[in-house]
Ligand SMILES: Nc1ncnc2c1ncn2[C@@H]1O[C@H](COP(=O)(O)O)[C@@H](OP(=O)(O)O)[C@H]1O
């Protein structure tokens with residue numbers, strides 16, 4: 001790849017390519033059927049797909065950009081296994097390589113960049129989606145009985161969802177400069193492809209000042225439709241949803257997929273009044289949403305910072321909208337006492 005292409009554009013082009021490779025790893029682990037589920041903390045799971053996809057992304061990017069600080073969700077001593085040679089991806093997306101470099105980012109160096117990687121956002125949905133790939137009802141039932149995450153209520157809703165949960169799964173690569181998300185990639189390994197011949201998924205990218213690519217954003221719905229968590233709710237999360245006066249509430253998995261719903265015109269605001277999301281969940285979605293004219297902050301309306309020394313948890317929740325007016329509307333609806341409760345947690 002030519003080094004005459006500005007660094008941020010090259011890095012985004014590499015991230016688009018490696019996100020697609022990581023997405024294939026996510027599908028391959030699922031096809032083999034051994035997910036290797038580990039509970040890292042309460043309600044926080046990891047699978048072989050999370051571990052392998054992260055090793056692929058970090059090894060590929062750090063071999064090309066050795067001075068960039070890359071932080072991944074699965075950074076821990078248990079995830080230091082081998083990287084297969086065919087995971088190493090040094091390709092770069094050709095369309096992205098032709099982008100203009102935003103004026104503000106022209107002189108930056110590798111040392112100024114922090115990359116936040118979530119190799120598999122929507123892990124709950126990935127493990128529950130696995131159940132639906134078992135075509136034999138007896139196999140499915142056996143898997144349910146030994147599955148650590150699925151209650152009978154969820155099992156029944158899974159049966160109705162026809163593989164839908166796997167579409168919530170995304171690979172997220174967020175690029176920040178001077179603590180601000182400036183570019184990002186959301187790859188959806190199962191976009192419209194479960195059970196079909198199309199096995200490539202889709203990749204959406206965004207770059208500050210330039211815009212988004214990989215799909216065409218749609219205008220917001222005519223009425224207020226909110227998107228929120230389906231697997232990490234609690235009474236405060238529900239209270240913040242109630243006060244929105246929304247015509248519909250969509251409950252889906254993953255921060256990446258919720259922001260895709262905003263960009264696709266399926267929802268207009270993403271409300272999650274709880275700790276739980278981390279910097280790797282929001283960096284790429286925030287960069288892409290901002291590049292499309294939207295806004296992502298915490299529930300108090302403050303921006304998260306993405307420097308390497310920032311705490312990983314987004315303790316004060318997530319509030320995102322397709323434009324500043326809708327963000328402002330949602331921010332004003334959240335009662336002060338609820339904001340204080342989160343701020344003082
Ligand atoms: N209470 C909680 N505990 C652990 N992780 C949480 C959480 N609430 C949100 N998250 C994390 O934030 C991301 C989006 O959550 P949700 O789907 O509930 O909106 C998920 O990332 P991962 O799937 O990458 O772990 C999820 O694990």
Ligand SMILES: [Mg+2]
Nearest residue numbers: 118121122281
């Ligand atoms: Mg995540």
